[in-house]
Amino acid sequence: MTPERRSFTLDSTLETVDNAEQAASEIAAENGFGEEEVLQIAMAVREAAVNAVLHGNAYDPAKKVSLDFERTAGDLVITIRDQGKGLDPAKIPDPLAPENLLKTSGRGIFLIRSFMDDVQINPSTAGTEIKLIKHVHGPAADGKEASQ
Amino acid sequence: MTLKTSTRQVDGVNIVDCSGRITLGEGSVVLRDQVRDLLSKGQNKILLNLADVTYIDSSGIGELVSAFTTVRNNGGELKLLNLTKKVHDLLQITKLYTVFDIKDDEASAIASFPK
Numbered sequence: 001m002t003p004e005r006r007s008f009t010l011d012s013t014l015e016t017v018d019n020a021e022q023a024a025s026e027i028a029a030e031n032g033f034g035e036e037e038v039l040q041i042a043m044a045v046r047e048a049a050v051n052a053v054l055h056g057n058a059y060d061p062a063k064k065v066s067l068d069f070e071r072t073a074g075d076l077v078i079t080i081r082d083q084g085k086g087l088d089p090a091k092i093p094d095p096l097a098p099e100n101l102l103k104t105s106g107r108g109i110f111l112i113r114s115f116m117d118d119v120q121i122n123p124s125t126a127g128t129e130i131k132l133i134k135h136v137h138g139p140a141a142d143g144k145e146a147s148q
Numbered sequence: 149m150t151l152k153t154s155t156r157q158v159d160g161v162n163i164v165d166c167s168g169r170i171t172l173g174e175g176s177v178v179l180r181d182q183v184r185d186l187l188s189k190g191q192n193k194i195l196l197n198l199a200d201v202t203y204i205d206s207s208g209i210g211e212l213v214s215a216f217t218t219v220r221n222n223g224g225e226l227k228l229l230n231l232t233k234k235v236h237d238l239l240q241i242t243k244l245y246t247v248f249d250i251k252d253d254e255a256s257a258i259a260s261f262p263k
């Protein structure tokens with residue numbers, strides 16, 4: 001039986017990004033998502049972890065990234081928190097605007113929004129919390145594992 | 149699996165065969181170093197063969213854009229060859245599909261570079 005909630009506290013390192021992606025991939029698969037959706041969820045978590053480690057905590061070894069996976073009746077809810085200065089979503093430029101197309105960064109939040117059903121960004125002076133929500137479809141939607 | 153590259157030259161075009169992941173950190177650095185190495189040798193016709201690239205994140209996309217503009221600023225051209233569906237889809241949703249010159253046949257890709 002898949003636990004309803006799993007939590008991780010991670011260092012502000014590049015290894016954290018890979019570990020977060022791996023955990024997301026495994027948990028999404030356990031919760032019955034198809035291959036394409038597993039990839040999307042894992043990539044969204046990777047991008048959120050990159051933001052937390054680089055832009056939030058700025059690789060500060062004293063700061064941690066927390067990663068929570070919660071399975072509700074209809075959703076997989078993933079929450080990533082950093083201890084940085086807080087990301088203002090209003091200040092994120094549109095990466096699809098012609099003047100930004102050739103920029104070498106700034107696509108992470110866009111990709112997260114593209115891959116998840118709902119994204120909530122909650123900045124504060126204590127850091128940024130980003131909540132990634134993917135609706136559960138098919139046989140896994142009643143809260144049981146697809147393989148059961 | 150991080151990124152591995154090898155280069156070969158056909159009709160004056162430098163084909164960089166890439167395999168693995170182009171992601172934040174080592175994967176992006178490997179690609180950047182490879183392109184800079186070619187440019188430092190005066191080689192500015194570059195075809196990135198991405199057939200065996202299994203994954204690209206937003207940093208990897210940024211590295212592709214950086215390589216594209218760096219080569220262009222050096223008077224050359226950088227084109228992409230053999231995108232997997234995953235990479236193709238990413239370039240489509242980021243609208244970069246219209247920016248890059250993307251090929252799916254090596255011979256015609258080579259022929260498309262100026263002589």
